[in-house]
Amino acid sequence: MAAPPTLALANVSKSFGAVRALRDVSIELFAGETHGLAGENGAGKSTLVKTLAGVHRPDSGQVLLGGEPVDFAGPADAQQAGVAVIYQEPTLFPDLSVAENIFMGRQPRRGLGRIDRKSMHARTRELFGRLGVALDPEQPSRGLSIADQQLVEIAKAISRDARVLIMDEPTAALSGHEVTRLFSVAEALREQGCALLFISHRLDEIFTLCQRVTTLRDGAWIASEPVDGLTHDDLIRRMVGREVATLFPKEEAAVGEVALKVERLTREGVFTDVSFEVRRGEIVALAGLVGAGRSEVARAVFGIDRWDAGSVTVDGATLPAGSPTAAMNAGLALVPEDRRQQGLVMDLSIERNIGLTGLRELRRGPTISRRAERDRARDWALRLQLKFARLADGVGVLSGGNQQKVVLAKWLATEPSVLIVDEPTRGIDVGTKAEVHRLLSELAGQGIAVLMISSELPEVLGMADRVLVMHEGRLAAEIPRAEATEESVMSAATGRAA
Amino acid sequence: MTGPTTTVAAPPEQAPGGRSARSRVDLVFRARELSLVIALVLLIGATGAVNPNFLSGQGIEDILLNTAILALLAVGQSVVVITRNLDLSVGSVVGLVAFVTADVLASGWGLVPGVVFGVAIGAACGLLNGLLVSFCRVPALVVTLGTLYVIQGVDHYIAHGRQINAVDLPPALLSLGNGSVLGVPYLPLITLVCMLLIGYYLRSYPSGREFYAIGSSPEAARLAGVPVRRRVLTAYLVSGCLAGLAGVLWLARFGTVIGDSANGWELIVISAVVVGGVAITGGVGSVYGAALGALLLTTIGSALVVLRVNPFWQQAITGALLLLAISVDRVLAMRVARLLRNRSRHG
Numbered sequence: 054m055a056a057p058p059t060l061a062l063a064n065v066s067k068s069f070g071a072v073r074a075l076r077d078v079s080i081e082l083f084a085g086e087t088h089g090l091a092g093e094n095g096a097g098k099s100t101l102v103k104t105l106a107g108v109h110r111p112d113s114g115q116v117l118l119g120g121e122p123v124d125f126a127g128p129a130d131a132q133q134a135g136v137a138v139i140y141q142e143p144t145l146f147p148d149l150s151v152a153e154n155i156f157m158g159r160q161p162r163r164g165l166g167r168i169d170r171k172s173m174h175a176r177t178r179e180l181f182g183r184l185g186v187a188l189d190p191e192q193p194s195r196g197l198s199i200a201d202q203q204l205v206e207i208a209k210a211i212s213r214d215a216r217v218l219i220m221d222e223p224t225a226a227l228s229g230h231e232v233t234r235l236f237s238v239a240e241a242l243r244e245q246g247c248a249l250l251f252i253s254h255r256l257d258e259i260f261t262l263c264q265r266v267t268t269l270r271d272g273a274w275i276a277s278e279p280v281d282g283l284t285h286d287d288l289i290r291r292m293v294g295r296e297v298a299t300l301f302p303k304e305e306a307a308v309g310e311v312a313l314k315v316e317r318l319t320r321e322g323v324f325t326d327v328s329f330e331v332r333r334g335e336i337v338a339l340a341g342l343v344g345a346g347r348s349e350v351a352r353a354v355f356g357i358d359r360w361d362a363g364s365v366t367v368d369g370a371t372l373p374a375g376s377p378t379a380a381m382n383a384g385l386a387l388v389p390e391d392r393r394q395q396g397l398v399m400d401l402s403i404e405r406n407i408g409l410t411g412l413r414e415l416r417r418g419p420t421i422s423r424r425a426e427r428d429r430a431r432d433w434a435l436r437l438q439l440k441f442a443r444l445a446d447g448v449g450v451l452s453g454g455n456q457q458k459v460v461l462a463k464w465l466a467t468e469p470s471v472l473i474v475d476e477p478t479r480g481i482d483v484g485t486k487a488e489v490h491r492l493l494s495e496l497a498g499q500g501i502a503v504l505m506i507s508s509e510l511p512e513v514l515g516m517a518d519r520v521l522v523m524h525e526g527r528l529a530a531e532i533p534r535a536e537a538t539e540e541s542v543m544s545a546a547t548g549r550a551a
Numbered sequence: 552m553t554g555p556t557t558t559v560a561a562p563p564e565q566a567p568g569g570r571s572a573r574s575r576v577d578l579v580f581r582a583r584e585l586s587l588v589i590a591l592v593l594l595i596g597a598t599g600a601v602n603p604n605f606l607s608g609q610g611i612e613d614i615l616l617n618t619a620i621l622a623l624l625a626v627g628q629s630v631v632v633i634t635r636n637l638d639l640s641v642g643s644v645v646g647l648v649a650f651v652t653a654d655v656l657a658s659g660w661g662l663v664p665g666v667v668f669g670v671a672i673g674a675a676c677g678l679l680n681g682l683l684v685s686f687c688r689v690p691a692l693v694v695t696l697g698t699l700y701v702i703q704g705v706d707h708y709i710a711h712g713r714q715i716n717a718v719d720l721p722p723a724l725l726s727l728g729n730g731s732v733l734g735v736p737y738l739p740l741i742t743l744v745c746m747l748l749i750g751y752y753l754r755s756y757p758s759g760r761e762f763y764a765i766g767s768s769p770e771a772a773r774l775a776g777v778p779v780r781r782r783v784l785t786a787y788l789v790s791g792c793l794a795g796l797a798g799v800l801w802l803a804r805f806g807t808v809i810g811d812s813a814n815g816w817e818l819i820v821i822s823a824v825v826v827g828g829v830a831i832t833g834g835v836g837s838v839y840g841a842a843l844g845a846l847l848l849t850t851i852g853s854a855l856v857v858l859r860v861n862p863f864w865q866q867a868i869t870g871a872l873l874l875l876a877i878s879v880d881r882v883l884a885m886r887v888a889r890l891l892r893n894r895s896r897h898g
Contacts, residue, residue, distance in 0.1 A: 146768050157760065
């Protein structure tokens, strides 16, 4: 290609304290090309994105804009230069309207430099039209589902008329239909000469959308190559540097008595008349589109939200509504969907986080024993093969996959009889994903009843003994393993099943 | 940016329930200003029924005069609180400005230079707070608690036990405190103008909206390229300037100052802001609400005097009102969450 790349990194290194997040990494984004970025969690993808976005400054090496070195002093500079970013975690202002979120700092003006609200709302509607979203521009972004928040982020990015669009796992929270929409918008932007950088853990998506792909491993550049002629296995090998089974199928385990029984559970306006059982040794998947009410059922079963009607029974004992303490005492554990907000206390250390669920057991006399806490944490860190420097480190420094292991450790330490995991592998790299699957399978083998909520069909099909499918707040189908296919699950999830 | 592949068959028209659900949400948010007005009307009506003097021209003028300074401070404070910060030093700034302005005016300065001087002192205090909070990244609570005492100390040092009396001050200043135009005293008019200007700026200008953005999510504001530090600095500057102006008005109103005017007012100001519906966690509320909060607290104070209630109750009632305001906020927030939830299902 004769023209210089629209945006590029040349031999960039970046360290945070002792952690070398990027080592001598180069990447070139060309106009009219979608570039994939692959790598396990902790490989340095997010640091690379933030360097391109002006959030981080490289310690050494250069950021090149149209072939010329630039020095972004902050995100505002990068935005001025036409770089738009969709971050992995939605970064919205909960109190402001959706339209204000999209146009913050660039609101359409009328006389005297005042904000032209009418035109702002009209342009927001137009953007949502292109994305095929039915959101009200004037509603506050507080209360939007993660998928809707992500769509607002996408609208924000494309509203910038960017020359470079960087998407850091934009699809993690989206359903199939929304992903298709996003891809058609991305494709249109590419045809108009935009340079795109696309990051996803779903390798299929990289193969569908991208022309070239760059792989990072442990902060180092491994390869940049055309996607044509590359196979899944090639890409995974570059990412992990070894062969791995991408999916770990569940091993057969003896199915015991019913551990969790949910009968006619209803929470008005959220889900209706949900009944199912999970037996010891079973993994039951709860599938469905985003917003179908899966997480909400899990939250209600665990007592975070109240239910209006129905009952929940654990090992024969009926749970009171709205009491997580009672649920924990009865042997329930819930690994939530959003590990940063709900699963972990980000400011606390690894050992403190793991200790949180067992403060009573860790007591020696009136006080918490630091040694007991540390022993418990070390024990579980070893059993789950957690990668960490010191147990006293904050969980914030761990990669996503390892953070998820800490959440698992925290709950497994309570020795639950029923484990509910909500999107256990979201945003987790391939290697750790297989480990989490192996772990869940082992737990089932030990006689724990596992209820797994997942939006990833291969995971659902590979792991589940039975698949429960939710559609718009109701249980639409129950499919045994033998009959579960992508088609049967998807048609139930989209409400096409009889 | 309208590629053929991105056109959409069905424009996302409002679902039938959407518009009405939103206007209900709007109503819930506006309910704060509305409920303050209703509370005020009830309070004034009830007190007026018991003691008609309360509704006399003099009675109402007194309330307006008493509100003016508190409301001015509440307006400045709410700009800071909206950015998820706090300014505890405003009471000390009022005291310092009132005294040093009295000093320079007594030594023969004209009214205009005197007012400018007072506001400049306030601005300097605000600048100090703003620099410490935004650039040195010290939590606002600690910084402004520190400056509260430092400024108070400076005030005491300068005053040195002296008292400056009305006879030493230029008549022009005193007529600012007592005079009126078309029957409306100057002080509340000044407050009204400041409130309207700042309220309009915060609502209608892109940079004004950034104050809300910062308070709503500082991290998202940073990533969106909002100049967070500059805006926070500005918020403290505004609060400082208004506190300076309030100091001058204090002097104009009371005529006599000693070293510790407005001592302890910061907490009343913050109460007014919170009662007025500005979320202490930032991002929500308006300066109008804050000013109404100040009016309500002042009116309660006056009503209790008229009703011959023990002054002890005034503080207890202010406290109860604060708790009530926070509880109402909580309930409203849950209502809104439910509305939005039902709406995203059915809308």
